[in-house]
Amino acid sequence: MSRGDRTAPHHQSIKKIDMPFQVETNAAEKVYDYLEYWGLHRKPFENNTDPDFFYESYDHIEALERLFYIIEEGNMNFGLLTGEIGCGKTITRSVLKERLSPIRYEVIDLENSNLTFNFILLELIQRMSLENFDFHLKDDELYYLLKEFKKLVDIKISQRKKNLVIILDEAQQLTNESIIELKNLTNITFNNQSYITIILMGQPELRSVVKNLPQIDQRVSLRYHLNPLSERDVAGYLSHRLKVSGHADGALFTEKAVQMLSQVTGGIPREMNRICQLSLDRSFSLCLESVNEDVVKSIVMDLQKQDGKIRG
Numbered sequence: 291m292s293r294g295d296r297t298a299p300h301h302q303s304i305k306k307i308d309m310p311f312q313v314e315t316n317a318a319e320k321v322y323d324y325l326e327y328w329g330l331h332r333k334p335f336e337n338n339t340d341p342d343f344f345y346e347s348y349d350h351i352e353a354l355e356r357l358f359y360i361i362e363e364g365n366m367n368f369g370l371l372t373g374e375i376g377c378g379k380t381i382t383r384s385v386l387k388e389r390l391s392p393i394r395y396e397v398i399d400l401e402n403s404n405l406t407f408n409f410i411l412l413e414l415i416q417r418m419s420l421e422n423f424d425f426h427l428k429d430d431e432l433y434y435l436l437k438e439f440k441k442l443v444d445i446k447i448s449q450r451k452k453n454l455v456i457i458l459d460e461a462q463q464l465t466n467e468s469i470i471e472l473k474n475l476t477n478i479t480f481n482n483q484s485y486i487t488i489i490l491m492g493q494p495e496l497r498s499v500v501k502n503l504p505q506i507d508q509r510v511s512l513r514y515h516l517n518p519l520s521e522r523d524v525a526g527y528l529s530h531r532l533k534v535s536g537h538a539d540g541a542l543f544t545e546k547a548v549q550m551l552s553q554v555t556g557g558i559p560r561e562m563n564r565i566c567q568l569s570l571d572r573s574f575s576l577c578l579e580s581v582n583e584d585v586v587k588s589i590v591m592d593l594q595k596q597d598g599k600i601r602g
């Protein structure tokens with residue numbers, strides 16, 4: 291059977307796009323066929339941190355609620371969110387930012403933390419400034435940066451009765467010196483009130499980095515560690531992402547396929563995305579009605595041959 295002959299099991303009408311060149315038309319039609327075949331309007335398992343895809347697993351909800359708690363309390367200095375690689379720290383950051391009211395909170399999130407403290411401070415100032423803050427760093431300019439930062443916290447945060455939330459992702463990259471300097475930001479007060487909460491997010495080793503810095507450790511009001519998903523959450527995760535992508539009931543993987551996915555990925559979302567994407571593609575090529583455990587198994591074996599990373 292050629293791809294043109296196949297009958298889509300979940301046919302729905304999708305508007306075709308006019309393409310100017312033949313080669314692009316072919317590329318576009320491949321995606322169009324694939325999505326139409328599965329009754330989807332977007333790819334369900336791409337690695338992105340779009341909050342629309344966020345699946346509220348037990349762990350992710352617990353993490354979010356605790357983060358909201360320390361942010362709303364104010365005065366709680368540091369929060370620490372760690373998690374296994376690919377388990378959803380960064381997507382949780384996107385959701386946190388999206389759900390915090392911009393009227394009450396100024397949220398500044400740094401995607402990477404491999405910057406010296408001076409550059410972190412400069413970045414914070416630039417994001418808070420209305421005008422383009424043009425500052426050329428020299429060795430002795432920490433004093434001026436701190437002065438500018440405090441001025442902005444006063445004008446843009448304290449006077450507007452807001453709170454500043456600084457989120458540093460990949461915080462395992464921070465040097466001990468930078469973490470200690472960050473602590474000094476939480477000392478900034480106006481009328482005896484503190485306006486800054488700092489959330490450190492990072493891979494598991496961040497826990498021991500913080501433990502070894504007692505002056506920081508004592509100021510951490512929240513610690514939470516994101517674990518891989520349970521088998522029940524794996525099923526919910528797949529179904530949620532499929533439904534967000536347009537599938538009617540989110541049931542494209544057979545029960546046994548879900549069990550196998552859970553087992554081979556250990557419930558790590560990034561690994562699941564990779565295998566699910568390839569499994570959907572292969573099941574499409576084979577004209578299957580759903581994704582079964584044989585397909586998942588064949589994908590896992592191919593990946594094992596390639597990189598030997600997936601458990602099995």
Ligand SMILES: Nc1ncnc2c1ncn2[C@@H]1O[C@H](COP(=O)(O)OP(=O)(O)OP(=O)(O)O)[C@@H](O)[C@H]1O
Nearest residue numbers: 337338343344345375376377378379380381559560
């Ligand atoms: N709760 C979730 N809901 C939906 N998708 C998720 C969830 N958790 C993780 N993912 C998916 O898994 C991928 C990996 O998640 P993310 O990048 O947030 O992990 P991470 O913990 O930040 O990884 P790293 O340690 O490499 O920084 C994301 O692209 C996202 O698509």
Ligand SMILES: [Mg+2]
Nearest residue numbers: 379380459460
């Ligand atoms: Mg991340």
